[in-house]
Amino acid sequence: MFSQLNPQLIRNLERLGLTENEAKVYVGVVSLREATAREVHELTNVPRAKIYEVLKVLAKKGYLEVRQGSPTYFRAVDPKQVIGKIKDEFINCAIEALDQLNELSYELPKTSPVWCIQSEWGIKNRIREILSGVKEELIVFSSSPEFLQEFEAELKKLEKTCHLTLIVNELERFKLLPFEFRETTKEFTDFITNIVIDGIRYDEEFFIIADGKESIGVHSAGNKREAVVIKLPVVCYMQKMIYDRVLEPSFIKKDLNSV
Structure with a gap:
């Protein structure tokens, strides 16, 4: 019976703040329309x-209605109302937390000039943040x-x-993108695709230097x-000097009309 519950739905409800058991029980009651605790247990394996206790918590949160009796029956409140309530609470909590964080004014030591980012979202968000602040020059590899x-x-x-320089290691692989590219030397290409440290292979995928003041390098380390x-x-x-020295003299210009 448990296989009938959608695992992705359970995970989504967990991300909205429900525990795993709360998510399973709420989904179970929605599926059964109204049910006893025993029927919910048999469907969900909670x-x-x-x-x-889980049914009691969900009822207290306003997600379930209860009909006392022997046995007691539980009925799910309309999911649209439940998710709407969760959404409103989430947004209000996020706004309040942001306001409180913005009010913090502790005297902190000077921040480190080097940071490592390991989440996919964090990497792309940081790149976009850097790109949004470029004023004069941007070098991209x-x-x-x-x-x-x-x-x-x-x-x-x-x-x-700004003055934009786009550098790639193999021009042919980038021909569908509507930009002008410079190409690195073969020696540099071989170097960045064959870095092995302590048995782990590192491949440089993306690198930018913004206004000569800040850089971010993205690489794969293993998987x-x-x-x-x-x-x-x-x-x-x-x-910047390194990239100036590893460029081939060749230059490619994309004709946008040919794409």
């Missing part, structure tokens, strides 16, 4: 020792057309407002992706 394409809209805007952000102008200057 332990009998916990089922009454990519060995992944798919990853570069994630930021196509931001880069097209920056083409008009994980991570990024390193550096806010040291002297380091960014040296990074």
Whole structure:
């Protein structure tokens, strides 16, 4: 019987703040329309020792209605109302938390100029944050057309407002993207795709230097992706010099009409 419950639905309800058992029980009662604790237990496999407590909590939250009797029956409140309530509470909580965080004014030591980001969302969010602050010059290196394409809209805007240099390791692989590209030397391409440290292979996928003051490098380490952000102008200057020296003289210009 338990297989009838949608695992993705349970996970989504957990992300909205329900415990796993609360999510299973609420889904179970919705499925049964109205049911006894025993029927919910048989459908969801939530332990009998916990089922009454979970039903009581959901009723207290306003997600279930109760009809006292022998046995007691439970009926789910309309899911639209329940999810709407959760959404309103979530938004209010987020707004309140943001206001409280913005009010914090502790005296902290000077922040580190080097940070590591390991979540996919965090990496892309940080890149977009850096791109939104570029004023004069942006240098971009990519060995992944798919990853570069994630930021196509931001880069097209920056083409008009700053000096943009786009560097890739293989021109042919980027021909469908509407940009002008510079290509690195074969030696540099071989170098960035064959870095092995302590048995782990590192591949540089994406690198940007913004206004010569801040850089972020994205690389895969084994089967994980991570990024390193550096806010040291002297380091960014040296990074820029490296890319200046590894460029092939060839230059490709995309004809947008041919795409």
